[in-house]
Each structure stands twice: as structure tokens, then as C-alpha cells.
Amino acid sequence: MKDLKVEVIGIKKRCGAKHKPGDHFFIRGAGMLEIPKGKKVCLYALNGLFPFLTAKQREDELPADDWIAETAVLACPDPDGVRFRITTL
Numbered sequence: 001m002k003d004l005k006v007e008v009i010g011i012k013k014r015c016g017a018k019h020k021p022g023d024h025f026f027i028r029g030a031g032m033l034e035i036p037k038g039k040k041v042c043l044y045a046l047n048g049l050f051p052f053l054t055a056k057q058r059e060d061e062l063p064a065d066d067w068i069a070e071t072a073v074l075a076c077p078d079p080d081g082v083r084f085r086i087t088t089l
Helices: 043-057
Strands: 004-011 024-028 032-034 073-075 082-088
Touching (some): 043 073, 043 082
16 A cells, blocks of 8 residues: 655644644555654544545555546645645655
């Protein structure tokens, strides 16, 4: 499974977890979450990203016309919250 970097790229209006642009974390191998020392990840945002992250890790196994390959930016469940960029490493 591919490693992923998930990075905060913007906040529409607010973030209860106090995320800032540039904050990031990694999904490694078979579902291991790696958070840089001294940082945190909002559980609600992570929960909203989970289905996509799993598919993105297995992108090579998906049909060629699947939308996962074209998608790199997602938002947390709060419509006024955080936008994340997901990068395959």
C-alpha cells in the first residue's frame, strides 16, 4: 500500500482543533498513522478522510477511470473547516 502525506492547505472560517496550513501527518503502509512530534490530528476530520485514504493507498488497484486518481483535495466534515491535500509518496 502506498504511503500518503495529508497536509492542511487552508481553513475556510474556523478549525476547532486549531490546525494551521502546513500541519501534516502521514498514513504509512498497511494503515499506520504517523503524526509529527508535538502535533495533533482532529479525530472528526480524520474520520471524514478515512474512506478516501484507504482507496488512495490502493490507487493502483482501482479501475483506470476511477475518480480517486484525480482527487487530491478534501475537506473535513465542517463545511467552514479545513481543506487537506493528500499526496502519494
